[in-house]
Amino acid sequence: MKTLLSADDLRTGVVSMADRINRSQAGKPLTVIGVLTGSLVLLADLIRLLDMPSRVGVVQASSYREGIKRGPLTINVELMPKIATRDVLLVDDIFDTGHTLSEVMGLMKRLQPASIRSCVLLRKVGCSQVDVEPDFAAFDIPDVFVVGYGLDYCDAYRNLPYLAALEPGEISRDSE
Numbered sequence: 001m002k003t004l005l006s007a008d009d010l011r012t013g014v015v016s017m018a019d020r021i022n023r024s025q026a027g028k029p030l031t032v033i034g035v036l037t038g039s040l041v042l043l044a045d046l047i048r049l050l051d052m053p054s055r056v057g058v059v060q061a062s063s064y065r066e067g068i069k070r071g072p073l074t075i076n077v078e079l080m081p082k083i084a085t086r087d088v089l090l091v092d093d094i095f096d097t098g099h100t101l102s103e104v105m106g107l108m109k110r111l112q113p114a115s116i117r118s119c120v121l122l123r124k125v126g127c128s129q130v131d132v133e134p135d136f137a138a139f140d141i142p143d144v145f146v147v148g149y150g151l152d153y154c155d156a157y158r159n160l161p162y163l164a165a166l167e168p169g170e171i172s173r174d175s176e
Ligand code: XMP
Pocket: 038, 063, 064, 092, 093, 094, 095, 096, 097, 098, 099, 100, 101, 144, 145, 146, 147, 151, 152, 153
């Protein structure tokens, strides 16, 4: 495993992204919705850096069922607070192919928020397969499978305080 971003790097990138969100929201109330489970660590750090009145909730979306293989996406909105007429910020860990963000945004738009924007910790360069882009991204990274700071491989490594890229030998053939 190779460290890509240290805990200090992550802090700097998240603070800078929070500043941009604060400036653009200019003190107006915001409903912040984290996409479970990968956004948990970012969500916890980000909401403590936001300076407007905020509500916080979660939505569950899962596509990586095993290892790094993408499965069909399932979205569960049962835990999500009411978003109609509110300014919403969707928070996710990583924008890879973009299918997760695009589908969750599409579903949330149908619930008629006043506005909806998205932010991600990481954007993988050159991997997008959709025509939406996150509104805010803390870091651009190359096309490698990463873990730590909320991101997992087979449910491991979410608790690492830094971000690491798995080496090819650390990824099981079955999960590719
Ligand atoms: P898509 O391809 O839909 O992916 O943009 C979004 C979701 O897939 C997971 N994902 C990853 N998880 N390391 C991880 O631990 C990765 O490199 C990675 N790439 C995608 C993640 O849950 C994300 O929300």
